[in-house]
Amino acid sequence: MKILASYNIKGGVGKTATAVNIAHLAARDGRRVLLWDLDPQAAASFLLRVRPRVKGGGAALIKGSRDLDAAIKGTDFERLDLLPADFTYRNLDLILDATKKPTQRLARLLRPLAAEYDLVVLDCPPGISLLSESVLHAADVLLVPLIPTTLSVRTLDQLSEFISGFNGHRPKVLAFCSMIDRRKRLHLEIAERLPTERPDVARTVIPALSLIERMSVERAPVTAFAPRSTAARQYAALWAELAQRGL
Amino acid sequence: MLTGEDGRSSVDVVRAGLAPRFSLALSGRSRTLRQTWLDTFDWRLYQARFTLEHRTASGLSDYLLSSGNGEQLTVSARSVRWPGMAGALPPGPLRDRLAGLAWVRALLPVARATSTVRQLRVLNDDLKTIALLTVNQLAVPGPGAAPPQARLLVTAIRGYQAQTGWIIRALTETAGLVPATCSALETALAAAGRRPGDYTGKVDLQLTAAMPARRAVTEVLLQLADTLQANVPGTIRDTDTEFLHDLRVAVRRTRSALKLCGDALTAGTQQRYAGEFKWLGDITTPVRDLDVYLLGYDQSADGLLAATAAELAPFHAHLCRQRETERAALVRALRSRRFAGLMAAWRRDLGSQAAPRRGPAAGQLAAGRIHRAYRRVLGPGSRIGPGSPPESLHDLRKRCKELRYLLEFFASLHDPAIHRQAVRDLKGLQDCLGEYQDCQVQLHELRMFAGQMRTDRRVPATALLAMGELAGQLGQRETEARSEFAGRFADFASAANQQRFQALTAGARA
Numbered sequence: 001m002k003i004l005a006s007y008n009i010k011g012g013v014g015k016t017a018t019a020v021n022i023a024h025l026a027a028r029d030g031r032r033v034l035l036w037d038l039d040p041q042a043a044a045s046f047l048l049r050v051r052p053r054v055k056g057g058g059a060a061l062i063k064g065s066r067d068l069d070a071a072i073k074g075t076d077f078e079r080l081d082l083l084p085a086d087f088t089y090r091n092l093d094l095i096l097d098a099t100k101k102p103t104q105r106l107a108r109l110l111r112p113l114a115a116e117y118d119l120v121v122l123d124c125p126p127g128i129s130l131l132s133e134s135v136l137h138a139a140d141v142l143l144v145p146l147i148p149t150t151l152s153v154r155t156l157d158q159l160s161e162f163i164s165g166f167n168g169h170r171p172k173v174l175a176f177c178s179m180i181d182r183r184k185r186l187h188l189e190i191a192e193r194l195p196t197e198r199p200d201v202a203r204t205v206i207p208a209l210s211l212i213e214r215m216s217v218e219r220a221p222v223t224a225f226a227p228r229s230t231a232a233r234q235y236a237a238l239w240a241e242l243a244q245r246g247l
Numbered sequence: 248m249l250t251g252e253d254g255r256s257s258v259d260v261v262r263a264g265l266a267p268r269f270s271l272a273l274s275g276r277s278r279t280l281r282q283t284w285l286d287t288f289d290w291r292l293y294q295a296r297f298t299l300e301h302r303t304a305s306g307l308s309d310y311l312l313s314s315g316n317g318e319q320l321t322v323s324a325r326s327v328r329w330p331g332m333a334g335a336l337p338p339g340p341l342r343d344r345l346a347g348l349a350w351v352r353a354l355l356p357v358a359r360a361t362s363t364v365r366q367l368r369v370l371n372d373d374l375k376t377i378a379l380l381t382v383n384q385l386a387v388p389g390p391g392a393a394p395p396q397a398r399l400l401v402t403a404i405r406g407y408q409a410q411t412g413w414i415i416r417a418l419t420e421t422a423g424l425v426p427a428t429c430s431a432l433e434t435a436l437a438a439a440g441r442r443p444g445d446y447t448g449k450v451d452l453q454l455t456a457a458m459p460a461r462r463a464v465t466e467v468l469l470q471l472a473d474t475l476q477a478n479v480p481g482t483i484r485d486t487d488t489e490f491l492h493d494l495r496v497a498v499r500r501t502r503s504a505l506k507l508c509g510d511a512l513t514a515g516t517q518q519r520y521a522g523e524f525k526w527l528g529d530i531t532t533p534v535r536d537l538d539v540y541l542l543g544y545d546q547s548a549d550g551l552l553a554a555t556a557a558e559l560a561p562f563h564a565h566l567c568r569q570r571e572t573e574r575a576a577l578v579r580a581l582r583s584r585r586f587a588g589l590m591a592a593w594r595r596d597l598g599s600q601a602a603p604r605r606g607p608a609a610g611q612l613a614a615g616r617i618h619r620a621y622r623r624v625l626g627p628g629s630r631i632g633p634g635s636p637p638e639s640l641h642d643l644r645k646r647c648k649e650l651r652y653l654l655e656f657f658a659s660l661h662d663p664a665i666h667r668q669a670v671r672d673l674k675g676l677q678d679c680l681g682e683y684q685d686c687q688v689q690l691h692e693l694r695m696f697a698g699q700m701r702t703d704r705r706v707p708a709t710a711l712l713a714m715g716e717l718a719g720q721l722g723q724r725e726t727e728a729r730s731e732f733a734g735r736f737a738d739f740a741s742a743a744n745q746q747r748f749q750a751l752t753a754g755a756r757a
Contacts, residue, residue: 049375050406073406076368076376081405219373 001114002247003107004121005139005171009155011126014145014178016043017212017222019123021235022143022242024221027080029239031118034072034081038092038135039125042085048075049219050084057088061109062095068109069116077224081117093130102130107138119247128162136163139171141247145178145206148190160200174245176202176238204238206231258367261380261399264422265414269377270370277365280304280383284359284432285329286443287352288481288490293443295348298432301327304364312341320344330355330486351542353487357443358435360387369414377407378414385431387438398427446477448493450500450655456610459602460511463609464504467656469597471501476590483578488538491577495535498528503652507616511607512600519596523589530580533573536692539685540566547717554713561710562717565700613657618752620650625745628676628736637687640732644680647673654751661751669747672739679728679735686725693718 006019016039023035037044042052050073060066072081096102110120124135136142144159146152156175163170175198177191194201206212211222211231218225223232262271283301286292292299296315302308312320320341327335330353333345345354363384368376381400399418403411418424429437436442452470454463475497481490502524509517544563548556580586607615623646631639651673658666697714700706738744 049373051373071406074404 001110001117002119002141003110003139004119004141004143004242004247005124005135006121006143006145007124007132007135007139008144008146009126009128009132009159010147010152013126013147013152014206014212015126016047016123017215018143018145018178018206018235018238019121020044020047020215021221021223021232022239023080023119023121024077024223025236025239026119026121027077028223029243030079032079032116033119033121034083034113034117035075035121035123036083037085037123038089038131039085039123040087040089041125042087043216044123045082045084047215047219047221048082050075050082052085052087054084054086054088057086058092059088059095062092062099062105064109068113076220089125096130096134103133103137106131106134110138136171137166137169141242141245142171142173143242144173144175146175146194146201147179148177148187148194150190153190153194156200172245173200174202174242175200177205179208180205181208202238202241204234204241206234206238258365258382260422260424261367261382261418264418264424265369268417269410269414270374271380272368272370272376274366274368274379277363278304280307280362280364282360282362282431282435283329283356284435285354286357287349287354288486289352289446289448289493290444291350291352292348293432297348298430299345299354300432310336310341312345329353330484332487351487352489355486358387358432358439358441360385360431360435360438362386362431369410371410377404377410378402379404383431385434387435398431399424448474448496450658452656452659454609454657454659456608456613456660458609460508460607460609460612461513461600462602463612463657464508464511465597465600467504467508468501469594471497471504472590472594472597475501479581483581485574488542491531491535491538495528495531498524498531499648500652500655502528503649504656507620507649507653508612508656511612513596516596516600520589520593527580527586527589530577534570534577536688537566537570537573540689540692541570547720550720551713551716554709554716558707558709559713559717561700561706562696562714565696565706569696609657610660613653613660614752617650617653617657617748620646620653621748621752624650625740629740631732631736637683640680640683640729641687644677644684647677647680651677665747665750669744669751672741672744676735676739679731683725683728683732686721686728690718690721690725693721 004022006015006022008015019035023033027033035044035048037052045052054061054066054071056066061068061071068083072083075082096105099105101108106122113120122135122139124132142159142163144156146156156173160173163173175194177187177194180187180191182188191205195203207230209229209231211226211229215222215225222229223235226232258271258273265271281303285299285301298313300311300313302311307323308325309321309323322337322339322341324337329335332351332353333342333349336342336345363386365382367380367382369378369380371377379402381402383398383400385398401411401415401418419426433443450467450470452466454466475494478490478494478497481487482494502521505517505521505524509521541563544566548559548563551559624643627639627646628643631643651670654661654666654670654673693714697711700714701711
């Protein structure tokens with residue numbers, strides 16, 4: 001079982017759209033996929049039409065009094081399951097802080113699901129916190145949506161530096177340019193330059209497209225409701241690049 | 248699984264039954280599905296509460312393995328010819344699971360049907376699918392086919408089991424659908440005049456203690472004749488090795504029944520058939536011995552320390568060639584007039600066994616014969632010590648087998664709990680004696696095979712050396728079995744087991 005986290009320190013960069021579409025594509029390719037919506041805003045749960053409620057809340061899951069298995073919901077897509085968000089996830093840092101080895105906790109909780117799933121996709125809330133640290137320790141690959149600006153590139157460097165300080169397991173980082181506004185010259189310049197300069201940036205880019213925003217109206221992955229659209233094709237290319245890099 | 252009261256399910260009926268809490272959406276077009284169910288000849292999947300279904304439709308050819316507790320595994324595959332082994336399917340979890348269930352037995356088609364399938368989704372307020380409904384209009388081929396029966400399969404989506412429970416209640420209580428009393432497989436089988444589990448290699452009879460002994464023995468022998476003949480086609484076609492095994496067991500049981508209870512039949516029956524069934528048993532021995540070798544071959548090769556599996560390969564090839572030669576002789580014998588004549592005459596004679604006016608009852612006969620067979624195990628067994636010759640253990644093995652067969656023939660006359668325990672202790676002793684005998688026979692044959700292979704110039708010396716290592720393995724297993732004997736016999740001869748046999752043979756005449 002591989003663990004992929006859609007993560008960025010910054011918010012509003014397309015993490016949830018990435019997590020949902022990549023999870024859907026992986027399931028469509030025959031992998032057994034679990035998407036865990038770790039963000040209390042519950043956008044991924046909303047997009048997949050699952051009510052954001054976990055019995056016992058985040059505390060029950062993190063402390064282990066309720067198995068992850070019991071909280072999982074089947075989605076409308078074959079082989080794609082969802083562990084929904086819950087509003088109590090806003091306190092996950094505090095809950096984790098009260099456990100032993102909090103940064104290892106997520107990896108430990110996910111381990112029993114290894115026989116059931118080929119891929120776990122974590123949709124993470126923004127920020128650097130105890131929760132995100134636990135995500136970084138659990139993940140095999142960090143997929144980092146990056147708005148092509150100088151400041152965004154700086155946060156990617158900060159993240160890479162932070163991970164390089166880990167002992168033992170370190171996730172592979174793969175950033176990609178997201179929400180590219182074709183009217184902005186800087187976006188286009190950085191999006192073109194970055195993949196050639198940095199091996200940790202994917203060649204695939206995801207433009208800012210209204211169809212991606214429409215996911216919240218259709219309440220489905222764009223790869224499902226508009227599979228032939230540019231948006232779907234770009235996500236498929238990103239998924240292919242991830243698979244090529246050993247995911 | 249639910250079926251409509253009038254034999255048909257209607258989307259409108261279902262929709263009305265679920266409203267207003269849930270709505271319904273059609274999922275794609277209806278399609279025609281051809282289904283073939285597969286199982287082993289002795290229904291291993293069915294007994295383990297599994298069904299294996301080959302489903303074909305436009306653009307679909309897959310295998311679905313379902314368990315009684317709702318677990319499902321699928322694999323896409325085309326062009327698999329059945330009967331065949333589970334290994335014919337593509338590698339993956341389904342094949343792995345199936346291999347464990349089917350063991351060394353081949354899978355064969357047991358029933359066929361054609362269905363018109365339509366899938367519906369049950370939606371909640373968020374228009375999220377919470378359950379899948381599959382409307383299945385089953386049609387079974389054949390002149391005696393039952394009328395088509397509409398079935399509705401409700402599949403829960405993970406995490407929505409409670410809602411699925413509500414859906415089933417709503418459909419049965421409000422929409423008037425009735426829970427199906429049999430599976431699609433059972434429906435298809437019934438249309439073909441069959442029922443699942445209609446073959447078992449075990450003796451499965453309901454005798455009574457008061458019935459005339461002759462009638463009881465005749466019923467036992469008729470069932471054994473059925474088992475024997477049921478396994479002939481699979482043996483001739485070499486569908487799998489266990490057809491021959493079951494055939495041999497039926498022959499051995501027949502011979503034992505004739506030897507131990509044949510005097511209950513009309514005069515002369517025992518003498519007329521004993522020789523012919525010995526012939527039948529003898530012609531099956533060479534192939535079965537080679538089968539035993541080949542079935543255990545991989546394990547033996549894995550256990551080699553000095554030699555490699557590749558060095559042993561010529562031995563495998565030799566075994567396969569020998570088996571082909573012996574099998575040709577066996578098939579000739581099973582297709583011979585002698586065999587056909589034997590079975591026809593045997594059935595005729597069994598059919599004309601009129602119950603005598605006087606004579607023992609089945610209970611009396613069973614108690615007496617089991618008592619005698621038990622004494623013939625207990626006495627000689629207790630005299631076997633570390634220095635006893637191998638022949639004494641071989642003789643004891645035969646006596647144990649006779650006792651076991653008698654217990655099986657008359658099982659329906661016994662208290663099930665006492666019977667089960669008595670058989671368990673006897674089986675422990677038989678396993679030990681069987682292992683000892685198998686090792687001795689295999690060692691003897693291994694020497695014979697080595698002699699045959701030595702004359703073939705193409706066989707390298709390394710193959711003979713590897714076979715020498717196999718002989719070492721067999722020798723070690725033989726020694727272990729011999730050393731286990733005393734403990735196994737002590738269990739069998741324990742005071743508690745003696746009491747069990749006293750209970751089983753109460754009222755026996757000496």
